[in-house]
Amino acid sequence: MTRRTIVWFRGKDLRLADHAPLRDALTQGEVLPVFVLDPLFFAPDNARERPHGIQFLIDSIRALQTSLVDRGSRLLLVAGKSVEVVPRLVHAWNADRVVAHRWVEPFARERDRCIAEALGDRFALYEGETLLPPGTLRTGAGNPYSVFTWFARAFHRTATVGEPLPTPRALPPVPDDVHAPAIALPTCAELGIDRNPQVQPGGEPAAVARLGRFLQDAAAKYPEHRDRMDLAGTSRLSADLKFGTLSPRQVWTAVQNAFGGTPAADSFLNELVWREFTHSTLWDRPELLDGPFRPAFVGFPWQFEAPLWQAWIAGQTGYPIVDAASRQLLGEGFVHNRARMISASFLTKHLLIDYRLGEAHYLKYLTDGDWAQNNAGWQWSAGCGCDAQPYFRIFNPITQGKKFDPHGDYVRRWVPELKHVPARHIHQPWHAPDSVLNDAAVRLDETYPRPVVDHRFARERFLSTAASHLKSGSLAENPRRQRPPRSDST
């Protein structure tokens, strides 16, 4: 018996390959591919809150439209709140079922609960956002993992990552009796977003090409180069994984097939397991989007000085590596992982500014801005998260710069006013001899600021603030409980 299925593409699965809901719908008969332009993302005020992500999303939807048409179908664009629109479409189009991928975020789970309430068993969710369904792995005592190393061990023991599903060669046409309003995909301009040409292009074909380039160019040297901010040593697949122009299973399998069993593959796949950990953690602890994982950090005496916050945002703190990160974020909607860690540590520990402000700023401008990973990254950096960096480890922006941008090229790219400063002085221009600064055309406090805060002073201030806040809690009493999860020297 032919059944009519709405395949609801929801912005985290914008591909035809490895798409379980689509494959399932195909086995049942008629397929109605739908994307809902929900005001939560597409109202101009909301779109402007995610300019780079929305640009990538629009590119990706457009590519999906083309892929569907190439295979004989088309994408039905509908505007409105998903919770209202989707049940309405089921009735209007006489559909038997709605299928979609599951999302991990609390607000998305609430959306799905409402839709399930309206549609009952006509609404089916599929796994695919992560390699293992979030919340699957449990400690011996049946609790969610709080330590990445143990989570990763359990993952490797348990998970069998299967082959990705193939891309359908052809799709059935949308039946004639299905009338969708003729809505055009909005452009960035229509949403009030200035298109940023530096943001990487979205869409499944671009993602597949990116994965191919990574496997060919950078993957073999991933462990050696992944921390180097001056090199293209990482995959740059984070936005693809976020918007689902590639599934994690596709990426995992491609790396296994190309390098499986090598240290390079293990190192890269470990990062995908970090991604699993962050999603699983948010699944089990949805409250993390509002507050710290470690209860001892509740009520932490963060401070806020608007000029310092503005200096961090604009990349004018006087610490070149921190400023490069802030400017890369605004410039191309991406920040190298090492630079994210340095920048987040600086905001929270040097400037004592609440990690949630930094988290929101990153979520706004990162193309790959993802609730689970961004929240985990910020809580890790601030020292208050699940398996976080201990609060007493404070990145030194000068030594971090020297170590992971040894020639200063990352700084030169994003802080061009320092481009003629020799590598020896570029991470600490305020200590450079006058002659060096003159030759490089740098005038401190005119062309580039002096540090907004002294490193040693800031370090001591954070340590004493944290110690006195945490003194009644277990963190300060037993710092060895906070085992650093990654080899990040300070």
Ligand SMILES: Cc1cc2nc3c(=O)[nH]c(=O)nc-3n(C[C@H](O)[C@H](O)[C@H](O)COP(=O)(O)OP(=O)(O)OC[C@H]3O[C@@H](n4cnc5c(N)ncnc54)[C@H](O)[C@@H]3O)c2cc1C
């Ligand atoms: C403060 C802070 C905020 C962050 N915000 C985000 C975010 O919003 N979205 C996001 O995707 N990542 C975030 N990360 C994690 C990491 O920085 C990015 O995933 C990575 O830089 C993306 O570049 P890539 O694709 O070249 O990574 P690669 O090194 O090539 O890694 C491959 C993939 O593994 C995953 N991954 C890598 N590192 C991590 C990590 N530490 N935690 C979780 N997953 C990881 C990503 O999906 C990434 O695409 C954040 C990290 C920090 C410290």
